[in-house]
Amino acid sequence: MMTEKIVLAIDIGGSLTKIGLVTRTGSILEKRVFRTNxxxxxxxxxxKLKSEIEILITSLDSTHKLISIGIGAPNANSLTGNIExxxxxxxxxxxxxxxxxxxxxxxxxxLANDANAAALGEMKFGTAKGMKHFVVLTLGTGLGSxxxxxxxxxxxxxxxxxxxxxxxxxxxxxxxxCGLQGCLETYASVTGIRRTVFELMAEMSADSPLRGIxxxxxxxxxxxxxxxxxxxxxxxxxxxxxxxxxxKMADIVAHLDPEAIILSGGLSKAGDILLNPIKRFMELRLFxxxxxxxxxxxxxTTSSDAILGPAALAWSALEKDTPNSPNS
Amino acid sequence: MMTEKIVLAIDIGGSLTKIGLVTRTGSILEKRVFRTNxxxxxxxxxxKLKSEIEILITSLDSTHKLISIGIGAPNANSLTGNIExxxxxxxxxxxxxxxxxxxxxxxxxxLANDANAAALGEMKFGTAKGMKHFVVLTLGTGLGSxxxxxxxxxxxxxxxxxxxxxxxxxxxxxxxxCGLQGCLETYASVTGIRRTVFELMAEMSADSPLRGIxxxxxxxxxxxxxxxxxxxxxxxxxxxxxxxxxxKMADIVAHLDPEAIILSGGLSKAGDILLNPIKRFMELRLFxxxxxxxxxxxxxTTSSDAILGPAALAWSALEKDTPNSPNS
Numbered sequence: 026m027m028t029e030k031i032v033l034a035i036d037i038g039g040s041l042t043k044i045g046l047v048t049r050t051g052s053i054l055e056k057r058v059f060r061t062n063x064x065x066x067x068x069x070x071x072x073k074l075k076s077e078i079e080i081l082i083t084s085l086d087s088t089h090k091l092i093s094i095g096i097g098a099p100n101a102n103s104l105t106g107n108i109e110x111x112x113x114x115x116x117x118x119x120x121x122x123x124x125x126x127x128x129x130x131x132x133x134x135x136l137a138n139d140a141n142a143a144a145l146g147e148m149k150f151g152t153a154k155g156m157k158h159f160v161v162l163t164l165g166t167g168l169g170s171x172x173x174x175x176x177x178x179x180x181x182x183x184x185x186x187x188x189x190x191x192x193x194x195x196x197x198x199x200x201x202x203c204g205l206q207g208c209l210e211t212y213a214s215v216t217g218i219r220r221t222v223f224e225l226m227a228e229m230s231a232d233s234p235l236r237g238i239x240x241x242x243x244x245x246x247x248x249x250x251x252x253x254x255x256x257x258x259x260x261x262x263x264x265x266x267x268x269x270x271x272x273k274m275a276d277i278v279a280h281l282d283p284e285a286i287i288l289s290g291g292l293s294k295a296g297d298i299l300l301n302p303i304k305r306f307m308e309l310r311l312f313x314x315x316x317x318x319x320x321x322x323x324x325x326t327t328s329s330d331a332i333l334g335p336a337a338l339a340w341s342a343l344e345k346d347t348p349n350s351p352n353s
Numbered sequence: 354m355m356t357e358k359i360v361l362a363i364d365i366g367g368s369l370t371k372i373g374l375v376t377r378t379g380s381i382l383e384k385r386v387f388r389t390n391x392x393x394x395x396x397x398x399x400x401k402l403k404s405e406i407e408i409l410i411t412s413l414d415s416t417h418k419l420i421s422i423g424i425g426a427p428n429a430n431s432l433t434g435n436i437e438x439x440x441x442x443x444x445x446x447x448x449x450x451x452x453x454x455x456x457x458x459x460x461x462x463x464l465a466n467d468a469n470a471a472a473l474g475e476m477k478f479g480t481a482k483g484m485k486h487f488v489v490l491t492l493g494t495g496l497g498s499x500x501x502x503x504x505x506x507x508x509x510x511x512x513x514x515x516x517x518x519x520x521x522x523x524x525x526x527x528x529x530x531c532g533l534q535g536c537l538e539t540y541a542s543v544t545g546i547r548r549t550v551f552e553l554m555a556e557m558s559a560d561s562p563l564r565g566i567x568x569x570x571x572x573x574x575x576x577x578x579x580x581x582x583x584x585x586x587x588x589x590x591x592x593x594x595x596x597x598x599x600x601k602m603a604d605i606v607a608h609l610d611p612e613a614i615i616l617s618g619g620l621s622k623a624g625d626i627l628l629n630p631i632k633r634f635m636e637l638r639l640f641x642x643x644x645x646x647x648x649x650x651x652x653x654t655t656s657s658d659a660i661l662g663p664a665a666l667a668w669s670a671l672e673k674d675t676p677n678s679p680n681s
Contacts, residue, residue: 100642110641158510172608174507181502181610182486183646191640192604203641276520280500280608282509312519313438313531314428318511 039166144171267302367494423667472499595630
């Protein structure tokens, strides 16, 4: 009997965790989404994760064989298999997630920074198919980044490359969960644009539907819906976000000379309202040699497809181990 | 009779051009230095370059065989072999230097951005021997950068990676020769610190030996000599330069996670006066995960050894073509 090999993909986000079963060609057979509740200790998360995985695995019939697990998580170190000091999760300095999950399911586990996994996913299954040099920015609770250079993930000396969310916008700027001030992710993320909206509601006197929503309740969708309806405060918030992010994207280009910068995550769903000011300010600040050469794209994978990142991670590792291995 | 193969290395700088004959192991047999005079047209430079090369080649005896030419130059494109729009040289939009030099001497020519060549030189013959992930910043007339990732030059999609001299410090900041405002090289370079000294002479009322020197005449040595003698203006200029450069080096780390950042070029000769504020501000602005992990080093090669960069370029290309070829 032919069995199809599949991998279990786990994407741990600041707000939501997504898990799924994915084939070699990127078909998602089953998926589930649940709240990460990152303010709780890791053990509570782990119990929830295991019960959700149990539900997925139970759905498998005998024509599928689970062979590997890919995990994308914030501040994950691919060399050690640990999650280290995640600023947006209260899990402490070191969570040995690869070891725990590997021992639980007796399968190989590949771990990477969530945005690094997302970049691999874009190259293998998504918007960056065929590209060799690009950068993915995931605009969610924070700002994650994954860099592909010459067709491979740029890892760095300590497997910590691509923390572009923590480049500095303003040394006297907003407090970041990481302890620094003025990090890019305090401006250019779902959380960042919400802070900008609250700053603008203080500065401006314009009426706005956003004035009826508390800081805790306000989502990225509230802000993009208001902008699409012509709300002055929301539009200005997207302009300011686009100026800051576009300028820093010009700096990214001055380091890496990519073919494209691909935006994904919650904030990217705003589309042209975000894309237009980003493109304008990036081009304005680009060094001559790069002007007109670098694409800015919004990821075409949907938010729940975030599992394609860790799936690509697992499949890439398997292909490295056994080149040209058959699919059955 | 045994003949030793050698390469001709040409380092074209904003102020000086250095040429030399270099063995496979990095021994410099002969070298010459002359002024680039970048404000003159390219043809005047070319005649001077050819006459200087003639003198070098004439010095060769029959035990040496010249087999290749490596060229490092500002804004050089390794894919096309052209120098494109160099902001500090008045040579126009496109100078096909590889073709011209290759046809003149009937030898293979390898061209790269001067700082990319310098990075290869540091890895093959210099301070970065054995390192796989590092960044070289050349602090001269401008600020050049070369990035080594996983033991290879990071090239980018259009062979234009590593223009870190043009990341933005302040959108309303100093005019840059490239047409932008507030580029890093307008602060952190020999030219940049001179501008800072003049700004500080306007702001501060302290006496200083630097007040007797015109803008045109002031060199990096004047400024570092004054700082070493305790001059308040020169010391403050190094502090400000170190703050700006150290902060941007924290951003470089957030992109690339290198083992080290290596400083070379005229300004790096100031040593600890520059290094101390750079290290302090870089550490201050580093994302937690990187703190204490990234070395800041000053290149041990002397300024006239800048030809080791283009020499490494030529030798690396030869080794790629004919792996394990004998040395005679």
